[in-house]
Amino acid sequence: MSTAIQVQKPMPSTINDQITLFDRDTEKNPTIRILEAGKKVLISSFYSDGLLLLRTIKKHLFRTMPNETFREQREFRTAYQKLSNLVIIEIIDHNLAVKKAPSIGWLKKLYPDTADFFLTFPQVQGLNSSWQWFENGIKIPALRNKIHPYYGTYFPTRFEHLDLFDNWLKRYDGPKKTAIDVGIGSGILSFQLVQHGFQKVFGTDTNPNAIVGLKESMGTTKLSRKIALDHASLFGKFDKQTELIVFNPPWLPQSQNLDKIDEAIYYNDQLFPDFFAAAKQQLLPDGKLVIIFSNLAQITKTATQHPIEQELLSGGRFKLERCFKKRVKAASEKTDRDQHWRAEEEVELWILIEA
Incomplete structure (x- = not known):
């Protein structure tokens, strides 16, 4: 792990002597009332008991809250997060202290100096999923090799926007000396740029986990010599003008305070004005500004203005x-959300040049 950049990780939970224990034989309705009162519940026997309680919370909310419109679904998720994050699990010697629990390498990797602590069950779920992605890698159609996203780093689960960018790169006949990838995330756009012949890519990100993860995954490979990284906003320390700036910003306006991974999904009021002002100074006179975006905010009525327009x-x-x-593509039939607006959703690739 990098000593210069401190990664973000879930903060251990605190508990008191009045903690309520839960297993599969515990009465569920009284447990829900305990959670609604803001009190924590400890999973005490099997890992699957935690999954059972989270399903119970979700069923309870389905009965008591509307969950149809985009805004209602946001409110539903907020309520679910509030209750589910009161469900906790104990870690002893970097292992989950329940039966039939998964082995999660992040517990030792992210908490080398703390062997015994408590985390919320959703945090443990996130760590478990992230560890599997990190260990096994994720295949991205536009790339030759898998990516290995670090914990707390956003990566796409749909690829239409990457296809758009890849098709544009195939036709791009401009210079390929340098490019800047603002908000590099899991590195996919930068990998595409290198794959299409760019000699040097400079990538920035405000999420320390993205930078640490890419440094670790690239190691001393050829990619590490092609891609330079900076933990910073916008253009960071890269002050030389470039022929190509690539930006895949968040697609939805911010509605609440964000953690670093959410900053990859929701944008604040200043992001686009600040970006365009800085990009004007950073782009060579004949350069191109490529922005990957979506009409998601417009069709879900979470924004009235398109920031690029x-x-x-x-x-x-x-x-x-x-x-x-x-x-x-249409939403997966496996999802429990009503995503009827997906029939109208389009990803967008904007190519801008100096006015």
Whole structure:
């Protein structure tokens, strides 16, 4: 682990002597009332008991809350997070202290100096899933090799926007000396750039886990010589002008305080104005600004203005060269959310040049 950058990790939970124990034989309705009163519940026997209690919470909320519109689903998730994060589990010697629990390497990797502590059950679920992704890797259609996303680093689960970018790169005939990837995340866009012949890519991210994870996964490979990293916002320490700037910003406006992984999904009011102002200074006169976006905020009515369209109308810095759009695939039948708006969702690839 990098000593210069401190990774973000779940904060251990505190408990008191009045903790309520839960296993599969415990009465469920009284347990729900305990959680609604803001008191914590400890999973005490099997790992599957925690899964059972989370399903019980979800069923309870389905009975008591609407969950149809995009806004209602946000409120439902907030309520679920509030209750589920009162369900905790004990870690002893970097192992979950319940029967038939998964082995999670993050417990030792992220907490080398703390062997015994408590985490919420959703935090443990997140650590478990993330460990499997990190260990086994994730296949991305546009890349030759799997990615191994570090804990707390966003990675896409749909790929239409990556297909758009890959198709554009195949036709790109401009210089390929340098490019800057703002908000590099799990590194996919940078890997695509290198795969298509860019000599050097500079990547920044405000999420320390993204930078630490990429440094670790690239190691001393050829990629580590092709991709330079900086834990910083926007363009960080990379002050030289470049022929290509790539930006895959969050697609939804912020509605609450965010942690670092949520910053990959929700944008605040200043992100786009600050980005366009900085990009104006960073881009070479004949360079291109490539922004990957979506109409998700418009079709779910969480935003009234499209930030890229707004910049083109009033910013005076850039003009549109091309905009490519692609419909997304229908939502999985396995999801329990009503995502009817997906029929209208399009991903967008905006190519801007100097005005």
